[in-house]
Amino acid sequence: MIRTWLGVSLLLGVPLAVPAQDPAAPAAPLVLRAGDLRVVLGETASAAERRAAALLVAEVQRRTGLEVPIGAAPAGRIALLVGTADSSVALRAFRADHPEAGELGADGYHIATQPDQEQRLFVLGQSPSGVVAGVGRLLRTLRYAAGELTIPALTLSAAPRLPVRGIYFATHFYNFYHVAPLAEVDQVIEEFALWGGNSLCVWFDMHHFTSLSDPQAQAHLERLQHFAATAHGVGMQFGLTFIANEAYAESPAALRPKPSPGSYGVELCPSIPAGLALIGKWQAEVLDAFPRVDFIWAWPYDQGGCACERCTPWGANGFLVASEQLARLFHERVPAGKVWLSTWLLDFMAGNSGEYAGLFRYIGEKRPAWFQGILAGTHGDTIPAPLLERPQPERYPLTWFPEISMWGMEPWGGYGANPLPTLCTRLRERLGAQTQGGWPYSEGIYEDLNKFLWCQFYVSPERATDDILADYASYYLSPAVAADGVRLFHLLEQTHLHTNWRAPRLGVAEEAWALAQSLDGRLPGWARSSWRWRLIYIRAALDHILKTQGYRTAAAQAALQPLAAEITAIYHAQKTFIRPPDLPAPRPASADNLAQGCPVRASSTHPEYSGCEPALTDGVYAQEDGENFWVHDVRKEPTAWVVIDLGKPLALKEVRLQYRGLYGTFWFIPTTLSFAVSADGETWEEAGSSEVVPKEGASYSPAFWDYRLGKNGRFLRVSLGTSQHVGDAFAGTLELVEVEVRGW
């Protein structure tokens, strides 16, 4: 019966009118061509509902060429009604007839794409934000071809699970958010809302400017105000972050803090009454510069802090004084606005100084009402343990600040797309139950897939990662390549680690490159030329070149250069370091360095730098690449050794070491050295020792330090005594940049 009916319908070429209430009835998709579709808004549609409709028709036009009009009343063959029950009489009536559409959760939506008797389809949102998310969901289910739009038969209701589905834009360092044309950033914001996101946070970083009236400050403010308007325009919330004691570049020297690690040095001490007053004055000016701020973050580090006696420990003392004032200023203006207290780098920046313990004691004793929740950062896989056991989770809910931009790439964003599905999933699972959502840290558009993942984690925390990846590949590439797209994203995560063109884990680079080329040939034109695909494709191409040719020869560099230039153009990254690094000048191999390219093993390596041992013999010097070094694992041992396998027994004249420098001075230098040689790598013969080493903190020189050997051996062991570096979070660390060996 159904089959016959279906067949007749197709034969007649008329759209199906399957009752939405009959779950057993299969329904053919609607195939629409020029003039068939009209989008209809409610009589009192909000700005966000109007924007959702505009985004819908623009995307359909871009992908199919079809012009879909937006009107106030149905016309043409099919009408798609978009809006809330508040804004549309027709949608109000629809909701009354459809109980399943009347019980939507916050920001939920109901989609019904089987035409009713009046040939109408529906996207009903619980709120304007829900309308935008519903339109986004519809866009991801449509099928596009030139001159043809296919609408699958759907009846579904959905509502996001977590209330905070945000993104943080780092608007600095001339990165994409800082300099790209506004229209390109707007697109990122609006697509985030189409994904179901509902919150944008930015930072007006005072220290770049002399005051709010500084023309550069005004220009930057105008840019951030524009982002706020764009976010509000699609129903998102907009928030500002403040370093609790931040200040402008020319802050009064007498009110400045006792410097703490990482600070800009211009902040103000909140324990000095005039300092606290000036912090408040400046923060209030920034709040007043925005027509609407929905929430704020109060932030302790990296730049903030004061190491004076009255502020210490900062995270449990001076930070709370300054943050409480900030919260009061905000709540005077926005009584219902939320203040999120960040615990970023507590018990780290100033060493383990009891900041978490003090903060939790304060919360337990005072039960402060001036902040509404805690915002917690992550670094790679690291989650601050105290937060998993914090007091009163009901009263102080937790949101997270997952890092999706910088991990494992130096410079970050320098090699195109950085999909990290496994890392993000692992973090999601560990953060899991204890969260209201969060705002990933975004530096640009190269981490678009990670943004999408986190947004979907917040929308539906139980959804499988690969299902989300397939959704992304299907919508932004093509439904026909979704499975291969998912595979490619995983492969690119396996080759993820890159530091200044060095990529130690390129094992699957060739498989990724073959897949990328195959996909490229199967994409519709709009997808193939999109920045999303180009950044993925270029990443696979760069890895392929690095794997097969490296980056030091002229031929390899000729292949890498145009791809790097395209990345820079896509990011508008002409003035920033967040782009492909410069290629080092090609240098011929050293004929008299016996160690060049030889295998290295080490007694330990810091886990965050795992695989960095080859840096010791790769011929890349500190003056070319300050980040190309080996570092031992101070948690495992106070001293360390490295062994170089020269490949065959040789007469060894001397060993030459290049030490590490940071900020223009020697860092992480051992107190003593000793050497040994071996024929088999097991039995060792002493080959001298020395206390002639650079002095930690002295002015840095990249010149090599030579040590006499005068022995024969295939293996050379260099043993490093305890570190000269003491007194901060990195105390005891040992590093070396390069080891060279000369023969007779």
Ligand SMILES: [Zn+2]
């Ligand atoms: Zn202080």
